[in-house]
């Protein structure tokens with residue numbers, strides 16, 4: 410499994426020299442590692458990466474790395490919140506997670522000077538880390554199906570309660586639901602990350618098994634998401650036509666062989682240029698790419714049994 414050295418000028422995760430972790434620390438490392446792998450994957454169409462800032466004028470690679478450091482400490486809080494509430498009914502957990510989530514969003518905005526880098530990721534990983542804590546507290550298996558079903562349980566009726574109601578829309582997601590019926594990050598969570606489980610996770614696992622390359626597996630997952638995810642960011646920026654353009658382009662690349670196509674990286678760079686030209690940024694799919702990697706690596710957490718992890722396994726999780 411591939412891993413990255415800490416980005417230039419940044420130290421590895423604090424405490425990286427020690428190898429024994431409490432469970433909440435390991436979940437936090439997985440979530441942090443997922444955010445770093447997502448932003449470093451390059452080239453990503455319309456998104457911030459090592460090549461450019463995509464269709465963004467207000468944020469770059471450093472903004473995301475700073476943001477990831479600012480929100481990372483909250484991942485273990487989400488885990489502990491889920492674990493402490495493991496006897497409560499699932500539908501009570503979201504309110505408990507949300508108070509940490511709002512504080513985490515504030516930490517993100519404080520670190521980025523008010524720029525929205527990871528709002529969707531805070532929501533997704535707040536739920537995932539909370540669900541892992543809750544299942545761990547209940548002594549249940551920590552596999553993809555169990556964790557995703559738990560997220561769906563925590564978010565039961567979230568769309569009906571928060572989107573499908575009268576009253577003024579205040580956020581992008583709420584506006585887009587009223588206008589187009591898109592359920593965005595809430596709908597994806599309430600489905601138990603169905604788009605990830607149906608499209609990007611199988612693509613990731615198949616390509617990693619085939620090639621042994623985590624990079625190629627991440628590209629395969631990203632393409633699967635761009636072709637299938639109803640990303641509210643794309644609709645907010647370019648209307649339904651914007652979403653359709655991205656889905657068609659990604660489907661065409663997949664039909665040409667996807668990551669195995671000749672000149673694949675050049676085609677992804679051209680895709681990037683095309684989205685920048687149209688001011689399109691699939692931020693929601695970027696979040697789900699990080700979710701895909703996290704779910705694919707859950708076994709790292711499952712296999713953890715409180716004994717010292719060999720150093721190389723730790724650096725696999727750290728980025």
Ligand SMILES: CC(C)(COP(=O)(O)OP(=O)(O)OC[C@H]1O[C@@H](n2cnc3c(N)ncnc32)[C@H](O[C@H]2O[C@H](COP(=O)(O)OP(=O)(O)OP(=O)(O)O)[C@@H](O)[C@H]2O)[C@@H]1O)[C@@H](O)C(=O)NCCC(=O)NCCS
Pocket residue numbers: 465503506507509510511514525526527528529530531532533535536580581582583592593594595597638639640641642690691692693694696697
């Ligand atoms: C439930 C919330 C997410 C409510 O937020 P909102 O009502 O805005 O919901 P959505 O619009 O549906 O989604 C918000 C973000 O989620 C990402 N997203 C979009 N579509 C999907 C999808 N289909 N599946 C999964 N995730 C999706 C996306 O986030 C990413 O993009 C943002 C960066 O892109 P950018 O274009 O720059 O966005 P803007 O800054 O808005 O545009 P510009 O101004 O630059 O033009 C970045 O957020 C990425 O993460 C959507 O933006 C949630 O916010 C909420 O309720 N929070 C409260 C606290 C909480 O609950 N915390 C978690 C505890 S469980």
Ligand SMILES: Nc1ncnc2[nH]cnc12
Pocket residue numbers: 447448455456457458463465526527530690691692693695696
């Ligand atoms: N790499 C990225 N670029 C733009 N928006 C994002 N949201 C999450 N990751 C992102």
